[in-house]
Amino acid sequence: MPLQPGDSAPNFSLPDADSNLVQLTDYRGQWVVLYFYPRDNTPGCTKEACSFRDFYSDYQSSDVVVLGISTDDAKSHNKFATKYSLPFPLLTDVEGHVATAYESYGLKKFMGKEYLGISRNTFLINPDGKIEKVYLKVKPDNHASEVLADLGAIRAA
Template identity: 45%
Template sequence: MAVLKEGSKAPAFKAVDQNGKTIALKDFIGKKVILYFYPKDDTPGCTAQACNLRDNYQLLLDKGFAIIGVSTDSVKSHKKFEEKYQLPFSLVADEDKKIVDVYNLWGEKKFMGKTYMGTTRTTFLIDELGKIKKIISKPDTKNHTEEVLAAWDEA
């Protein structure tokens, strides 16, 4: 799988979110998209990141952004996560890892001395034409909105 670069077209995908709605990236042409990949629902870093985006949701909407979260968790898991934290955006279930694979984000990780396979936390900022404007490789989960806005402005 080729490594994605800023300026290249964002790979298309279609999947189901926590509400059973089919989400396709092509449906967001004309909008700025925050496409963020995270390892697991309801874990400390993933919760901090989702809640930071939630807390700044209106600001991001006002600036023309749509937010799509992607993890390999199930629709049911995403629904529980959404309800527990009142998340106002789509969380796409990628249980078969097709989206994670096409974005080249499934890989070896290390935590507490153990090595395992998982999703690499990464955010893609996609412009209105569907091109990758900026890739944030190691998002700051607690300050993700500020990081997104700064990255968009400097790109």
């Protein structure tokens, strides 16, 4: 059964672009936007990352952590983050274990070829470590503003 709002967010420990280990439990007590994306430096992924960058000050002022995860290695993440001035951690899940735990890794098709890869999904995790909202097959254009608006509505409720 897919992860649902109210489920505990699977904990993880992954290296960031500077090889520092990041654990989800490090952010207990804060809201976390955990977004999975297929590849560094590809059009949709760049658009999505830059959108989170452009809204990052709004996320920070709301005390919300943004974490991006892909199967790219630290060197690729470093280049990507530097090229686009990304102010939030990009985590390296080379084997796809964390993406699998979040049901965001599996068989994909592109131009008639099948391969294993990450699906563009996002999880909004509340300060208690529970999944608050799940976004599947995200469209990268307005996603960062959509999550921010949803977060505002959830907090206001």
